[in-house]
Amino acid sequence: xxxxxxLEYDVDGTNFSSAGNASESVxxxxxxxxxxxxxxxxxxxxxxxxxxxxxIHAHGGKAVAEIYPDRIEICLQDSxxxxxxxxxxxxxxxxxxxxxxxSLGFGAGMGLPNMKKYSDEMRIESTVGVGTTVFLRINF
Amino acid sequence: xxVTLKTVVLDSEKCIGCITCMRRCPTEAIRIxxxxxxxxxxxxxxxxxxxxxCKGGAKRPVYDSFDLVASYKYKIALxxxxxxxxxxxxxxxxxxxxxxxxLGFDEVFExxxxxxxVTDCTKKLMENKDLARPVxxxxxxxxxxxxxxxxxxxxxHMLPVYAPAKIAAKLAKKQALEKGVxxxxxxxxxxxxxxxxxxxxxxxxxxxxxxxxxxLSQSDIYFRLVDKMNKIKNPRxxxxxxxxxxxxxxxxxxxxxLGLGNYIHCSGTRNILELLKEMSDGKLDGGAxxxxxxxxxxxxxxGVLNVENPFIARNKMRQLADKMKIPPATMAExxxxxxxxxxxxxxxxxxxxxxxxxxxVAMQKLxxxxxxxxxxxxxxxxxxxxxxxRCHAEDVVMNGGTLDCVKLEERx
Numbered sequence: 001x002x003x004x005x006x007l008e009y010d011v012d013g014t015n016f017s018s019a020g021n022a023s024e025s026v027x028x029x030x031x032x033x034x035x036x037x038x039x040x041x042x043x044x045x046x047x048x049x050x051x052x053x054x055x056i057h058a059h060g061g062k063a064v065a066e067i068y069p070d071r072i073e074i075c076l077q078d079s080x081x082x083x084x085x086x087x088x089x090x091x092x093x094x095x096x097x098x099x100x101x102x103s104l105g106f107g108a109g110m111g112l113p114n115m116k117k118y119s120d121e122m123r124i125e126s127t128v129g130v131g132t133t134v135f136l137r138i139n140f
Numbered sequence: 141x142x143v144t145l146k147t148v149v150l151d152s153e154k155c156i157g158c159i160t161c162m163r164r165c166p167t168e169a170i171r172i173x174x175x176x177x178x179x180x181x182x183x184x185x186x187x188x189x190x191x192x193x194c195k196g197g198a199k200r201p202v203y204d205s206f207d208l209v210a211s212y213k214y215k216i217a218l219x220x221x222x223x224x225x226x227x228x229x230x231x232x233x234x235x236x237x238x239x240x241x242x243l244g245f246d247e248v249f250e251x252x253x254x255x256x257x258v259t260d261c262t263k264k265l266m267e268n269k270d271l272a273r274p275v276x277x278x279x280x281x282x283x284x285x286x287x288x289x290x291x292x293x294x295x296x297h298m299l300p301v302y303a304p305a306k307i308a309a310k311l312a313k314k315q316a317l318e319k320g321v322x323x324x325x326x327x328x329x330x331x332x333x334x335x336x337x338x339x340x341x342x343x344x345x346x347x348x349x350x351x352x353x354x355x356l357s358q359s360d361i362y363f364r365l366v367d368k369m370n371k372i373k374n375p376r377x378x379x380x381x382x383x384x385x386x387x388x389x390x391x392x393x394x395x396x397x398l399g400l401g402n403y404i405h406c407s408g409t410r411n412i413l414e415l416l417k418e419m420s421d422g423k424l425d426g427g428a429x430x431x432x433x434x435x436x437x438x439x440x441x442x443g444v445l446n447v448e449n450p451f452i453a454r455n456k457m458r459q460l461a462d463k464m465k466i467p468p469a470t471m472a473e474x475x476x477x478x479x480x481x482x483x484x485x486x487x488x489x490x491x492x493x494x495x496x497x498x499x500x501v502a503m504q505k506l507x508x509x510x511x512x513x514x515x516x517x518x519x520x521x522x523x524x525x526x527x528x529x530r531c532h533a534e535d536v537v538m539n540g541g542t543l544d545c546v547k548l549e550e551r552x
Contacts, residue, residue, distance in 0.1 A: 003503070005503060006510075007510070027293075027420065029506055031292065031493055031494070032493055032494055032495045032506060033494070033495070033499055034491070034497065034499050035499070037292035037293045037296075038293070040293045041293035041420070044420050044421050044422065045421060045425075048421035049422075067503070069499050069500055069503060114422075
């Protein structure tokens with residue numbers, strides 16, 4: 001697989017405004033590598049949506065980004081409630097977010113669909129009561 | 141053409157090597173070397189934050205001398221809207237215009253008037269749904285430079301029109317030529333509230349048609365202007381700028397003039413960095429039509445070449461705007477269309493933050509940075525002369541040498 005830059009982050013599940021910190025740091029690295037703007041934007045959006053999901057649904061988790069010369073692989077892992085029906089969760093507009101979360105402008109049911117839209121590969125592994133792992137690959 | 145224009149220089153005698161400016165710099169463009177603050181000009185956006193924060197007055201803004209004006213036969217002054225907020229008890233903008241004429245200018249072209257025309261052009265462009273939303277204003281040159289330097293992913297959201305000062309210069313020159321003034325006689329001088337506009341107006345002359353002959357500082361001409369204004373009794377009605385144009389001098393003026401409901405205006409370096417970060421994560425996609433950002437707190441009235449406190453100036457401008465009943469100027473009135481305003485060429489994003497042109501080499505360097513980061517304490521104390529531990533790690537990787545950290549020394 002070759003050498004990569006591995007970046008790890010703890011996503012704080014209690015703080016909405018800290019969601020995006022991992023995305024921010026990854027963006028800096030990509031820009032310093034000279035990755036094109038369109039790819040940086042795809043990574044930023046996909047990763048931010050992933051972080052927000054972990055804050056909204058799973059009280060936080062862990063984000064690991066592995067950056068290769070031609071791609072980034074992101075693994076978002078949480079020990080939250082898990083997703084009962086992944087196909088349903090992938091539908092645009094479907095959300096299990098509470099009214100409180102929606103009133104903050106989140107929970108529109110676009111998180112997972114956007115992550116899929118902006119990535120070249122997306123895999124979800126989830127067990128109810130155990131947690132969810134989302135794997136994303138974005139080619140530059 | 142590589143021309144380094146310096147709009148801020150250091151007075152080494154006065155610099156005590158404190159880390160205030162380095163901390164406040166929004167682009168991590170300052171280091172402390174041998175006890176003195178050094179600006180890395182390839183990362184500087186000329187925002188003036190270091191001038192604002194320097195306690196000892198060691199950061200000196202650079203602008204053109206007023207003496208330069210006399211070297212032209214036909215002199216045109218371009219006062220910015222914020223200039224009108226600098227005077228006590230000013231109830232008529234024409235005192236400022238008469239004052240500038242008394243200073244020796246042959247003509248005054250208000251930048252506020254150009255701003256009204258930019259508004260009219262922006263309204264037309266906003267009808268085009270292909271323009272990436274939210275559209276980001278490019279009127280503040282420091283914000284435009286910041287996007288090109290650190291937020292490339294938002295570059296396609298930038299409104300592709302020239303800032304009002306440039307439009308004022310272009311139009312003033314066009315009108316003077318039409319009047320029959322020989323091109324070589326025309327001297328056009330913008331009176332600037334900030335170093336960023338000094339930079340941007342000079343920079344554009346490097347590659348394009350020359351419109352601006354010099355950029356003066358509001359603080360530099362202030363006392364000579366007040367002296368002339370005090371002698372004026374009944375000013376003529378010369379001003380063409382109305383309430384809409386003068387509003388551009390403070391944050392929100394530009395977006396207000398567009399008559400859009402769904403907009404954001406934001407000012408101050410920290411606030412802007414936060415907002416750009418959110419936008420870069422896609423948080424505003426579909427969430428706003430227009431975003432106006434001014435690097436200085438409160439907008440152009442907050443620029444470091446002003447005299448008055450920004451918030452006091454803002455109030456004065458508001459009082460004055462209430463008396464300026466002239467409706468906003470339109471492109472049609474001046475026989476112009478959008479082509480007069482749109483950029484001749486799209487500005488190139490800067491590569492100053494890239495660690496290497498070769499991605500593989502850059503990656504190797506970044507791995508080294510990560511390795512150093514694991515050793516450094518991460519407290520961003522600034523004692524090494526870099527604003528953050530990360531910057532120090534990057535500096536060592538890029539420039540060679542070894543980690544120089546007081547905390548690491550302590551541990552030994």
